[in-house]
Amino acid sequence: MSKKSVKKVVLAYSGGLDTSVILKWLEDEYQCEVVTFTADVGQGEEVEPAREKAKQYGIKEIYIEDLREEFVRDFVFPMFRANTIYEGEYLLGTSIARPLIAKRLIEIAKETGADAISHGATGKGNDQVRFELGSYALNPDIKIIAPWREWDLTSRVSLMEYAEKAGISVEQKLGTKSPYSMDANLLHISYEGDILEDPWNEADSDMWKWTVSPEEAPDEAQYIILSYVKGDIVAIDGEEMSPATVLEKLNELGGKHGIGRSDIVENRYVGMKSRGCYETPGGTIMLKGHRAMESLTLDREATHLKDEMMPRYAKLVYNGYWWSPEREMMQKLIDESQKTVNGDVRLKLYKGNVIVVGRRSETDSLFDESIATFEDDAGAYDQKDAEGFIKLNALRLRIAGKKK
Numbered sequence: 001m002s003k004k005s006v007k008k009v010v011l012a013y014s015g016g017l018d019t020s021v022i023l024k025w026l027e028d029e030y031q032c033e034v035v036t037f038t039a040d041v042g043q044g045e046e047v048e049p050a051r052e053k054a055k056q057y058g059i060k061e062i063y064i065e066d067l068r069e070e071f072v073r074d075f076v077f078p079m080f081r082a083n084t085i086y087e088g089e090y091l092l093g094t095s096i097a098r099p100l101i102a103k104r105l106i107e108i109a110k111e112t113g114a115d116a117i118s119h120g121a122t123g124k125g126n127d128q129v130r131f132e133l134g135s136y137a138l139n140p141d142i143k144i145i146a147p148w149r150e151w152d153l154t155s156r157v158s159l160m161e162y163a164e165k166a167g168i169s170v171e172q173k174l175g176t177k178s179p180y181s182m183d184a185n186l187l188h189i190s191y192e193g194d195i196l197e198d199p200w201n202e203a204d205s206d207m208w209k210w211t212v213s214p215e216e217a218p219d220e221a222q223y224i225i226l227s228y229v230k231g232d233i234v235a236i237d238g239e240e241m242s243p244a245t246v247l248e249k250l251n252e253l254g255g256k257h258g259i260g261r262s263d264i265v266e267n268r269y270v271g272m273k274s275r276g277c278y279e280t281p282g283g284t285i286m287l288k289g290h291r292a293m294e295s296l297t298l299d300r301e302a303t304h305l306k307d308e309m310m311p312r313y314a315k316l317v318y319n320g321y322w323w324s325p326e327r328e329m330m331q332k333l334i335d336e337s338q339k340t341v342n343g344d345v346r347l348k349l350y351k352g353n354v355i356v357v358g359r360r361s362e363t364d365s366l367f368d369e370s371i372a373t374f375e376d377d378a379g380a381y382d383q384k385d386a387e388g389f390i391k392l393n394a395l396r397l398r399i400a401g402k403k404k
Contacts, residue, residue, distance in 0.1 A: 006143060008033040008114040010105050012131070015050030017168075019120045021159050022147050023057055024166045026118060030145070035061040035112050037105060041071045041097050042186025042244070053169070063108055067100060068186055072243035075100055076187055079317060080286050081231040081341075082306065082334045083294075086314040089264050091283045093188025098127060099322035102134030106142060116143035123149045126269050130320030137323035180207065186247050188260075188280040199265050199275045210251065210279045214258035214352030221350035223357070224253060226289045228345070231338030233286065247282045254281025257349040269319040288354040289345045297340045297364040306337060340364040 009026055013019045013036035026034050036059050038050040047064055054062045075096050086092055105117045117135060121127035123146070132144050153159050162168075179194040189209055195201045205213060227235035233246045241249065254260045260281035268274050294303060309330060316327045343361025347354055370380045 003030045006030045006032045006116045006145070008035065008112065009116040009118050009143075009145060010035045010037055010109045010112065010114045011118045012101060012105060012120065013038050013050055013054065014120070015047075015053045017159060017163060020053065020057070020168050021153070021163050021166070022118065022120055023054075023059070024168060025147055025151060025153075025162070026145065028166075029151075032116075034059055035063070035108065035114055037063040037108050038065070039101050039104060040064070040066045040068060041100065042068045042248075043184040044189075045184075056169075061112055063104075065104065067104070068244040069242060071097065071100055072186060072247050075322075076247065076283075077232045077243055078331055078335070080283070080290055081338050082310055082313045082330075083287060083291055084310060084314045084317060085287065086318045087264075087266055089262055090266055090278065090318070091188065091262075091280045091287065092314065092317050093185060093278060093280055093283065094127070094183050094190055095130065095318050095320075096187065096322075097185045098130035098320065099134045102131050102323075103138060105131075106135055106138040109139070109142065116145055118145040118147065121146065121148065124270065124272070126318070126320070129269055130322075133320040134323050186244060186251070187283050188278050191277040192274065196275050196277060203263065203277050207277070208261065208279060211255045211261055211281055212258050217258035217351045218256065221348050222253065222257065224285075224347050224349065226285075226293075226345045226347065227343075228290070228293045229342055231290065231293075231335075231341040233289070247286075250282030250285045253349060254285050254354075255279075258352040259349060259354055260284040261352070285347065285349070285354050288356060289347055290341075292345045292347075292356040292359050293341050293343060293361075296359045296367055297343060297361050298337060299366065302337050306334065309333075 009030065009032050011019065011023055011026065011034055013023065015038065023034055023036065026032060036050070036054045038047050040047045051062050051064050079092065079096055084092060086095075105119075108114070109117055119128070119131045121131055128146055128149075132146070135142055135144060147153075153162055180191040180196065181193040183190045191203070191207055196203060225237050226233050227238070232243070234240060236246060236249055260279055260283065262278045262280070263275075264278065265273055265275045294306075298306075313327065313330050313334075316322070316324060316330075321327055342364050343359065345356065346358035348357050349355075368380075370378070
C-alpha cells in the first residue's frame, strides 16, 4: 500500500499512550488527515477525555459513541443464545466486542470519506485478526494500517521516547498504572502480562477489579429470577430492563458474590498459547440461566444439535469471523431454536457459585409431570414399550458381540 494513496484514516482511539502515539505517527508517516473514533462499550472509564485529547492534537472530526445497548443487544445476546464458550472456559468477552468496533470503523470511514482505517492491536495478538477480518468483510476495498506491524517502536520505552519528542502527554489518568495489559467492556475485563506470563504464578488478589473473592463473598445466598423471551433476558426479579441494563445488573450481583473469575491458558488464532485471567460475572450467570431455560423448553435433538454446533460457533467468534456467511447461517438456525425459550429461571448465588434451583414456562415447557413422575402415571407411559425399544437399539451390538 502506497502511503501517498492514503488521504484520510479513521483511527480506533482510546486516548491512551499507544493510540496517541499512533495518531501522531499516522500524521507524520502518511501525511494524512486523521479521524478519531472512541467507542463506549462499557469499559467503565470515561470516554469524553479522549475528545479533549484529540482536540489538543488538532483533530477536526472526532467520534465518541455510546454503543453499550447495541453491543449487548446485537452481539452479546445473540452469542449467548448459542451458549457460547471457547475451549470449555472462555466466555469471549474481548472477542465479541471487536466486530462492533470494526463495523463502526467502516461506517465512519464511509461517512467521512476516509480511504483507510487504523487500530492499535499488536502483531502478536488475536485482535488484529478480528478487526481486519471484520473490516474486510464489510468493505473489501478498505485500506488498513496496523502501526505495530510497520514501525520500529518495539517497546514501551521507545513509545515514551517518541511521545516525548512529539509533545504527547503521557501522564496516567488514574495516577498509577496497572502492571497488567487489560481490556474491559460490559461483558468482561481481562488481564494479561506481568506475573501472569508464568502460567504457574497465581494472580495477585488485588488484581481483580469487579469481583470479591469467594472467601469474602456474603455468607448468605441471594436468589434471583431471570425472565426470558426468545432466549434473551428481559427482566430480573420481575423488573423489565434493557439488554445493557440486564448485563450491568448481573455484573453487580455476580461481583458481589465472587462469581465469574477464570484463569485460562488459551490457544490464540495466530498460533501461540496465551495465559489470561478474566472476570465475567454477569456472563457466567447468563450462561447458567440460559441453559436451564433451554432444558425445559427446547427439544432434545435441537438441544444436542446446538451443543454440537457451539464449539464451531465459538471458534468463529474467537478467530474473528463474526461477519462470515457461516456464522450468519448458524445464527439463523440458533435464533430459530429460541422461539420457544420463554419463561423464568430461579438462581441461587453463593460464594462463587451459580446454582439453578427452579425453572418454569407457562407456554413452552416440554416437561410433562404426568409422564415423568415416579408415581402412578395413569397409563400415560406404557413401560412395556421400552423392551422393544431396547432390543432394536441393541441389535447391532448383539450381532457384533456374537462375532467376538
